[in-house]
Amino acid sequence: MFRFRKGDGAQWSGIAGGEFFKRRGIQRIFDACAAADTPEPNLTPQGSELRLGFPFSKGYLSAVGTDATGDSIPGATGKTLVKTPVKTRVKTPVKILEHLRDHPDARLEEVATAIGKSKSDVEPAAAKLRDENRLRYVGPAKGGHREVIEMGDNG
Numbered sequence: 001m002f003r004f005r006k007g008d009g010a011q012w013s014g015i016a017g018g019e020f021f022k023r024r025g026i027q028r029i030f031d032a033c034a035a036a037d038t039p040e041p042n043l044t045p046q047g048s049e050l051r052l053g054f055p056f057s058k059g060y061l062s063a064v065g066t067d068a069t070g071d072s073i074p075g076a077t078g079k080t081l082v083k084t085p086v087k088t089r090v091k092t093p094v095k096i097l098e099h100l101r102d103h104p105d106a107r108l109e110e111v112a113t114a115i116g117k118s119k120s121d122v123e124p125a126a127a128k129l130r131d132e133n134r135l136r137y138v139g140p141a142k143g144g145h146r147e148v149i150e151m152g153d154n155g
Contacts, residue, residue, distance in 0.1 A: 038057045101148050
């Protein structure tokens with residue numbers, strides 16, 4: 001394991017006036033990596049800077065199915081460590097039709113509020129449904145209602 005000794009920071013004393021090494025922050029990083037059973041970080045001096053690189057642990061690399069070079073490991077599962085929630089999104093036109101089946105007198109503003117969309121999202125979707133002959137407006141401009149046209153119902 002890498003250990004700092006008194007005077008090790010002399011060559012990089014330009015970094016934060018030597019404070020970087022006085023508090024032994026790097027030593028704490030190495031100790032934390034050892035406690036977590038992860039690989040030691042790589043220290044690379046570059047001019048007046050000190051670069052710190054953290055390699056992946058073998059357990060992580062085998063879980064994602066690659067080795068340190070990025071090549072796939074034969075026989076590795078490659079499964080993710082965390083389950084990703086899957087949401088099935090219901091499209092806006094479907095929501096509009098469902099709401100208007102139950103509430104044919106609803107205005108588009110009310111439909112938008114009911115399905116959690118803005119009126120500017122609902123208006124083009126409703127126009128597309130009208131163009132596809134899946135929705136029609138029946139009656140006068142004020143006081144009419146929308147009618148959902150079921151598939152096969154072309155009347």
